[in-house]
Amino acid sequence: MATTTTDKPTQERLPAVIRFLNVIETVGNRLPHPFWLFWILAGILAVLSLILSAMGVGVNDPGTGEWTPVNNLLSGEGIAMAVSTSLDAYQSFPPLITIMVVIMGVALAERTGLLSTAMKVSIAKVPASLIVFTVAFMGTVSHVASAAAYVILVPLGGMVFKAVGRSPVLGVIVAYTSIASGYDASPIPTPNDAIFAGITSAAANIIDPNYIVTPIGNWYFNIASSILLAIVITIVTELVLMKRQNLEADEDAEHEDLVITDKERSALRYAMFAVIAMLIFVVILVVPDNAPLRGDGPIGESPFLTGIAFIIAMLFGVGGIVYGFREGTIERFADVPKLMSQGIVSMAPVLVLFFAIAQFLEYFAWTNIGMLVSVSTSELFTGLGLPTWVVFILVLLVLSVVNVLITSGSAMWAIMAPVIVPMLMLLEVPPETSQAIFRIADSGSTAITPMSPYFILALGFMQRYQKSAGIGTLASHTLPLAVCMTIMWSLLFFLWWGLGIPLGPDAPVR
Helix, strand or coil: CCCCCCCCHHHHHHHHHHHHHHHHHHHHHHHCCCCHHHHHHHHHHHHHHHHHHHHHEEECCCCCEEECCCCCCCCCCHHHHHHHHHHHHCCHHHHHHHHHHHHHHHHHHHEEEEHHHHHHHHHHHCCCCHHHHHHHHHHHHHHCCHHHHHHHHHHHHHHHHHHHHCCCCHHHHHHHHHCCCCCCCCCCCCCHHHHHHHHHHHHHHHCCCCCCCCCCCCCCHHHHHHHHHHHHHHHHHHHHHHHHCCCCCCCCCCCCCCCCCHHHHHHHHHHHHHHHHHHHHHHHCCCCCCCCCCCCCCCHHHHHHCCCCHHHHHHHHHHHHHHHHHHHCCCCCCHHHHHHHHHHCCCHHHHHHHHHHHHHHHHHHCCHHHHHHHHHHHHHHHHHCCCCCHHHHHHHHHHHHHHHHHCCCCHHHHHHHHHHHHHHHCCCCCHHHHHHHHHHHHHHHHHHHCCCCHHHHHHHHHHHHHHCHHHHHHHHHHHHHHHHHHHHHHHHHHHHHCCCCCCCCCCCCC
C-alpha cells in the first residue's frame, strides 16, 4: 500500500515549544526520586571530597581567615561523623519542626472546609470585569493550603468563570497558572515560607553560624509580588489568551454549580471573627512598649518573629476549629487532634525527603566543599568585576533551568542554597535576597512543565469542559502567562533591590 505524507510521525508536526517541553519531560522523568537524588549527590560528594582532600585543596575561612582544608568523607573520621550525627542532623534540620507545627494548624483550616469556603465566598459575587484578577490573586493567597490549593481553586476557577458567562476552560488555565507560576508569592505566610527559610538559614550558617532567616523574611516582597502577578495575569489573559479560538467548552460538558450554603457562610463568619480576635490579641502582645512578644533586642530576635511559625499555626488552627464546630465538620474536641494528625500524615513524604536532605547538607558542611565553592565563585565574580545585578541574573537563569528538571521547590533549593547563599553573602548580599531570587525561579516555569503532577491534574480539570484538550493545549496557554510573569516579577525584584526596600520585617535593606 502506498505511503502518504500523513503517515509522518506526529512529533514532527508539533510546535517547537511543545516538542521542547516533551524533551524536558523525557529527561526529567529519567531523574530518580528526590530522596534517592540526594543520596546519589552524597555519593558524588564523598568521591569528590576524597580527591580534593588528597590534592590538599582548601580555602581561607571568610569568617576567621584560617586555612580550612577539604575533609575526606570516605575517611574513618568522615564515616564516623556520618553515622554519629545522622539523628542530630535530622532533628536540628531547620524546616523540620517549623513545618510540622505550621501544617497542624493549616490542616485544621483545610480539612474542616474553612479554606475552601473562604475561597468560594471571596470570588462568588465578583463582577465579570474583575473575575480574572480576582481568581489570579486568590491563586497566590491559596498557597496557605499548600498542594491542596490546586484541588480547591483550579476547578473553582472553571466554575466561577462559567457563572459570569466566560469560558470555564480559561478559568481553569488562569487558576492553575496563578498557583503554579506564582507559587512562592503569597500575601499570607505559608508552610513553604517555613521550609524555604529553614533551608536558607542552614545555608547561611556556612558563613555565619548564628544567622537566622524567619518565615516572613520575604513578606513585604511577597505581598507586592502577589498583586503584580495578578495584574500581569489579567493583562495577558485579556489581551492575548482571549484572542485564542480554542477556549470554548464542549456543548455536552458537565458543569458544577458554585454553591455556598447558609451554614457555610455562618461558619465562615464566626471563624473570621475568631481570627480577627486572635490578631488583635497578638498585636496587644507585640506593639506596646515592654509587651511580652516585643523583646528588647534586634527585631529578628524578638519573641514574635522567632515564634512566628507557632502564631501562624494558631491563627489557622483557631479559625479551623471555630468553623468546624459551626459547620459540623468537627463534632467534638477529640476530632481536633485527629485532623491535626491527618495534616502530619499528608506531610509524611516531605518528612522522609527531609531526612535525606538533612544528611546531604551535614556532609556538605563537614567536607567544607560548600565553603570552597562559594568562596571560589565569589572571588571569580569579584575578579571579573561583574556588577551585582549581573550576578543576580546569572543565578536566576541557573535556578530556572534546574527548576524545570527538579519541580520540587524544597529539593531544588536544598541542592542550590548551600552554594548560592554563601556565595552571595561573600558579595555582601543578605540570604533573604538570595531566597527572593529563588522564589522567582522556582515559580516561573512550573506552569509549563509536564513533569509537574499538578500539570496533569489541571489538564484533567480542563478536559471536563473540553475533552479534546491535551498537554499542548494547556502548555500553549500557560506559556505566555508564565513568561510574562517571570519577566515582570524579575523586574520588580531589581526595582525593589535598587531602591533598597527591605524584603521583610526582619530582613536587611540590601
